Amino acid sequence: MGEGGAGGGEGLLYLTDDQLRKGIEAMFFAYRAFTSDPDRILAAHAFGRAHHRALHFIHRSPGTTVTNLLAVLGVTKQSLNRVLRTLVAGGLVEARVGRDDRRERHLHLTPAGQALERQLSDAQRGRMRAAYRAVGPAAVAGFRQVLEAMMDAETRRHYLRLRDGS
């Protein structure tokens, strides 16, 4: 019946290649906007996007270990280590030796780190809030549902643990 091979006609028009393509392009353009505000702030501090990610998740899970952060961020320890080193050197992050297991480093934001994290997340939330307000709660619910359905199982685990309170 001309629905692009989906057949049946029970309202599957939203699964056509054309609709999927529009969703793909929307993700590309929106993600660029999504990172643009923090990027501007970071540039002024001589930090990059990787530093923002580290600050965000340390803020979310104070006292988290390097290994845990590694799993959440999905990068190598060498890559993360370089970022953490500059954050510690810059006085934004403190790496405390673990009490129970003294091999572990528990990561915390310093007051300066909290200030920058706040500045970055304020900017990012500002854009998100404007978008949410413009489209209303029903659209927002759909937005989150699609994003969650796109994640890999492993990634979703990390996401849900954060979403539902660590």
Place this chain on the structure above:
Amino acid sequence: MGEGGAGGGEGLLYLTDDQLRKGIEAMFFAYRAFTSDPDRILAAHAFGRAHHRALHFIHRSPGTTVTNLLAVLGVTKQSLNRVLRTLVAGGLVEARVGRDDRRERHLHLTPAGQALERQLSDAQRGRMRAAYRAVGPAAVAGFRQVLEAMMDAETRRHYLRLRDGS
């Protein structure tokens, strides 16, 4: 009344900092998944994400010029030129001198370029289709609405021109 300062109580709970934070984290994790399938394919061909973006938009707008592609992708000409050079050298893209204005290069995918683009977009659409199917058309509509509301005005212009047919 305890709605995080939004006040009024007319169902503004979806605008709390906590809800916004969940949306931000969902964007981060979903975007990583979103790019993971093409990234795997590209790695096997010794290409990167930048090549994928160029292939995608040349496929979408056959005969587009370098300047136009520059505006859509939002990168410098030096950066794009490096990518285009390898795509032309690899026989995936053809740069034809313009008829009316012979300074312009009109970009087209070769059959090999079309084949790779198809492989990449099939993978990306596959993930998107599964997510769409899992949540249904209403959620998908909300997903697109939020993404479009997040874009900068300038970016949205490019997006809409593509969305509604170039």
Place this chain on the structure above:
DNA sequence: GAGTTTATGTCAGCCTTGTTGACTTTCCAA
């Protein structure tokens, strides 16, 4: 026809952020 602007390409160099591989130190646990 001369001068300016536009479209494109190119060279050189820099930065961030990712990668792999090899190795060391620390230290918990069997």
Place this chain on the structure above:
DNA sequence: TTGGAAAGTCAACAAGGCTGACATAAACTC
């Protein structure tokens, strides 16, 4: 006491951004 996990370090490399400077051809303008 020994094996292995956690953490850190060094070296080298690549992708893909960036800036600045410059070249060329073509189109446009006066």
